[in-house]
Amino acid sequence: MRTPIIAGNWKMNMNPEQTAEFVKAVKNDLPATSKVESVIAAPAVDLPALLEAAKGSELKVAAENCYFEDEGAFTGETSPKVLKEMGVDYVVIGHSERRDYFHETDEDINKKAHAIFKNGLLPIICCGESLETREAGKAEEWVAGQVTAALKDLSGDQVASSVIAYEPIWAIGTGKTASSDQAEEICAVVRKTVAKLYDETVADKVRIQYGGSVKPANVKDLMSKENIDGGLVGGASLVPESYLALVNFNK
Numbered sequence: 001m002r003t004p005i006i007a008g009n010w011k012m013n014m015n016p017e018q019t020a021e022f023v024k025a026v027k028n029d030l031p032a033t034s035k036v037e038s039v040i041a042a043p044a045v046d047l048p049a050l051l052e053a054a055k056g057s058e059l060k061v062a063a064e065n066c067y068f069e070d071e072g073a074f075t076g077e078t079s080p081k082v083l084k085e086m087g088v089d090y091v092v093i094g095h096s097e098r099r100d101y102f103h104e105t106d107e108d109i110n111k112k113a114h115a116i117f118k119n120g121l122l123p124i125i126c127c128g129e130s131l132e133t134r135e136a137g138k139a140e141e142w143v144a145g146q147v148t149a150a151l152k153d154l155s156g157d158q159v160a161s162s163v164i165a166y167e168p169i170w171a172i173g174t175g176k177t178a179s180s181d182q183a184e185e186i187c188a189v190v191r192k193t194v195a196k197l198y199d200e201t202v203a204d205k206v207r208i209q210y211g212g213s214v215k216p217a218n219v220k221d222l223m224s225k226e227n228i229d230g231g232l233v234g235g236a237s238l239v240p241e242s243y244l245a246l247v248n249f250n251k
């Protein structure tokens with residue numbers, strides 16, 4: 001039985017003060033982690049405030065990115081080793097915004113996944129096709145390729161404990177959600193890809209999120225699908241009431 005995981009991805013929208021206020025507003029109404037994992041992914045500058053505010057609550061903390069080296073002359077980068085020391089749980093990697101604006105490659109993402117596991121963190125690995133790729137009928141092939149590249153040389157146990165987020169680029173921040181059937185179709189492809197690369201046991205354990213205009217009004221429908229175990233939520237995770245409605249989707 002896979003534990004649902006709802007992760008807010010704040011992107012570059014909050015400061016430390018707003019972070020502390022947000023957590024104060026939600027921390028007493030989060031579901032038990034054993035029922036639904038509630039995660040917030042925040043920019044590196046907000047992580048100390050987020051970790052401090054989340055202490056003693058059910059909230060788990062994710063970084064929005066990290067580098068694949070632990071330390072050294074890498075100006076501006078964030079060390080996965082330090083993230084672990086700080087108490088971070090997850091790191092989001094391969095988000096389409098990082099692939100597009102910061103030119104992250106499949107190879108970088110795979111290296112980051114290895115660095116994340118080496119440091120005892122867990123990855124939320126993003127994948128997803130553009131509208132052009134979808135319209136060319138190549139969404140399945142594209143996503144399977146991204147998943148295969150991201151997981152290269154990871155062990156079955158590592159993959160079983162990973163989270164993979166399917167986010168069609170055309171649905172991010174656009175208000176256009178993939179229908180729950182469209183989302184399920186590709187999330188099933190992700191699981192099948194994991195089964196092909198590893199085995200059914202690993203595929204059965206890996207948790208798959210859908211992301212792209214998820215909101216309180218559609219979360220229940222998406223979460224009812226067999227291969228959707230959670231959501232990676234941008235805009236609708238920025239307001240405490242909306243975030244609480246998302247993580248409490250099954251109440």
Ligand SMILES: O=C[C@H](O)COP(=O)(O)O
Nearest residue numbers: 009172173212213234235
């Ligand atoms: O990481 C989150 C996704 O990019 C989705 O963003 P959105 O919920 O604002 O569409």
